[in-house]
Amino acid sequence: MDASQLLKGVLDVAVLAVVRDADGYGYDVVRRLRNAGLEDVGDASVYGTLRRLYQAGALTSYVVPSDEGPHRKYYAINDRGRSVLEDSTKTWRTFVDTVDGVLGRTVAA
Amino acid sequence: MTAPAAPDLARQVQNYLVAVECELSDLPAEERGDLLEDLETHLASLAEEDDDRPIDVRLGSPVAYAAELRSAAGLPPREGARPSRDRSAELRRWVGRAQAHPLGHEVHRLLLELRPAWWVLRGYLLIAVPTALSGDWDFPVPAPLGSEALGVLLVPAAVAGSVWLGRRELPSRWRVPVVVGGAFLGFLGFVAAVDGSPSDSADYGYAAEYGYPDVVPEQAIGQYPLVSRYGPVTDVLPYAADGTPLTDVLLYDQDGRPLAVGFQEWWADGCSRELRQPLAADGVPVAHAFPQRYVLDGSGTDEFGQPVPLGSCDATVQRPEVSLPEFPPSGSVSGSVSGSTSGSVSEASPSGD
Numbered sequence: 145m146d147a148s149q150l151l152k153g154v155l156d157v158a159v160l161a162v163v164r165d166a167d168g169y170g171y172d173v174v175r176r177l178r179n180a181g182l183e184d185v186g187d188a189s190v191y192g193t194l195r196r197l198y199q200a201g202a203l204t205s206y207v208v209p210s211d212e213g214p215h216r217k218y219y220a221i222n223d224r225g226r227s228v229l230e231d232s233t234k235t236w237r238t239f240v241d242t243v244d245g246v247l248g249r250t251v252a253a
Numbered sequence: 254m255t256a257p258a259a260p261d262l263a264r265q266v267q268n269y270l271v272a273v274e275c276e277l278s279d280l281p282a283e284e285r286g287d288l289l290e291d292l293e294t295h296l297a298s299l300a301e302e303d304d305d306r307p308i309d310v311r312l313g314s315p316v317a318y319a320a321e322l323r324s325a326a327g328l329p330p331r332e333g334a335r336p337s338r339d340r341s342a343e344l345r346r347w348v349g350r351a352q353a354h355p356l357g358h359e360v361h362r363l364l365l366e367l368r369p370a371w372w373v374l375r376g377y378l379l380i381a382v383p384t385a386l387s388g389d390w391d392f393p394v395p396a397p398l399g400s401e402a403l404g405v406l407l408v409p410a411a412v413a414g415s416v417w418l419g420r421r422e423l424p425s426r427w428r429v430p431v432v433v434g435g436a437f438l439g440f441l442g443f444v445a446a447v448d449g450s451p452s453d454s455a456d457y458g459y460a461a462e463y464g465y466p467d468v469v470p471e472q473a474i475g476q477y478p479l480v481s482r483y484g485p486v487t488d489v490l491p492y493a494a495d496g497t498p499l500t501d502v503l504l505y506d507q508d509g510r511p512l513a514v515g516f517q518e519w520w521a522d523g524c525s526r527e528l529r530q531p532l533a534a535d536g537v538p539v540a541h542a543f544p545q546r547y548v549l550d551g552s553g554t555d556e557f558g559q560p561v562p563l564g565s566c567d568a569t570v571q572r573p574e575v576s577l578p579e580f581p582p583s584g585s586v587s588g589s590v591s592g593s594t595s596g597s598v599s600e601a602s603p604s605g606d
Contacts, residue, residue, distance in 0.1 A: 189319045189325040191292070192321065192325025192327075193325045195288065222583070
């Protein structure tokens with residue numbers, strides 16, 4: 145299975161997890177996800193996800209002016225985001241355990 | 254990224270932004286602005302990296318990028334998305350490549366700078382072309398319905414409307430009709446201008462005024478009243494059948510009118526002369542009586558339109574000598590130039606009055 149297909153379903157969790165550790169701007173989040181091993185993550189997918197999570201109230205944003213480059217819009221997780229992340233993490237773990245179980249039985253069979 | 258490549262990258266960024274914006278054109282302005290702002294920042298961040306791959310390669314095509322962005326942001330797919338999207342994306346890529354070329358870039362920039370001029374011309378043509386199509390090509394002020402005053406009112410209004418339209422961000426569904434309509438208008442205007450100019454009597458008059466009629470009139474006009482199929486006739490040189498140049502020959506037409514061959518330089522004094530037929534004893538003009546003569550009538554005007562005093566006219570001035578061309582060797586007499594050797598009287602001989 146193409147990893148990018150799996151990624152679409154969990155990008156919300158991954159993005160929330162990345163900004164939970166430290167606030168980040170769009171491209172920064174892309175790089176952090178790739179450095180973490182999600183190399184197939186698309187730039188547009190991350191920006192779209194950040195935008196959607198922001199509009200859903202899970203993230204806040206602020207602009208950091210820069211003298212050298214463009215002004216950057218940083219995203220920070222808020223309480224609602226943490227709550228979403230917590231719920232999503234539980235769902236993800238349950239899902240993974242279930243799939244692991246299915247795969248284990250399949251392999252055992 | 255090395256310094257010399259920077260302008261090329263800036264072009265790529267600009268083209269990419271425009272292409273993505275086009276894909277997001279159906280979204281509300283605020284939403285689109287936010288997404289493009291993020292993309293602009295993102296592209297600027299990419300530019301800081303030491304990676305000289307084209308942006309299309311790094312981010313995928315603008316169409317794919319916009320689609321992915323919409324999908325991830327939970328936005329609906331583009332309105333009116335058609336199977337031909339790939340073809341239009343291909344076209345945009347070709348345009349992008351052409352613009353990336355240095356010459357293409359210069360042309361693109363020039364066209365962008367000329368856009369306001371085109372908006373003005375488009376407004377003018379909007380009035381001028383229908384007027385020209387209805388048979389009244391008047392330059393510079395078109396006269397719709399035969400009224401130049403109406404043209405003076407309509408042209409500024411059309412120009413203002415065209416400029417307003419040009420400066421406005423049009424919805425995507427209106428762009429193609431406006432561009433195609435404008436191109437068609439430009440084409441018709443070009444055809445009308447090319448087609449309309451030569452028959453414009455004002456142009457001919459201008460050329461004739463300086464003695465260089467560069468177009469052949471279809472009928473006698475102004476200072477060139479005698480016309481052959483080669484253009485205005487400015488002189489007639491009669492020869493005898495044996496090739497001898499004839500002197501003191503005067504040429505008249507079938508009605509006794511002298512063949513006036515055109516502007517008579519020896520009458521450049523501005524004095525007006527009237528043809529006077531010989532009169533019988535009872536004062537009635539005698540038909541077909543020659544020679545006739547010219548008399549000063551005092552209605553002449555100079556080049557500034559001022560009346561020329563009769564006293565300043567020299568009634569005795571004669572036609573200057575002109576050198577006669579060599580007649581071809583004997584034996585080819587049929588090629589004689591002689592228009593008529595009827596021995597009648599010519600206007601070319603102003604009588605000393």
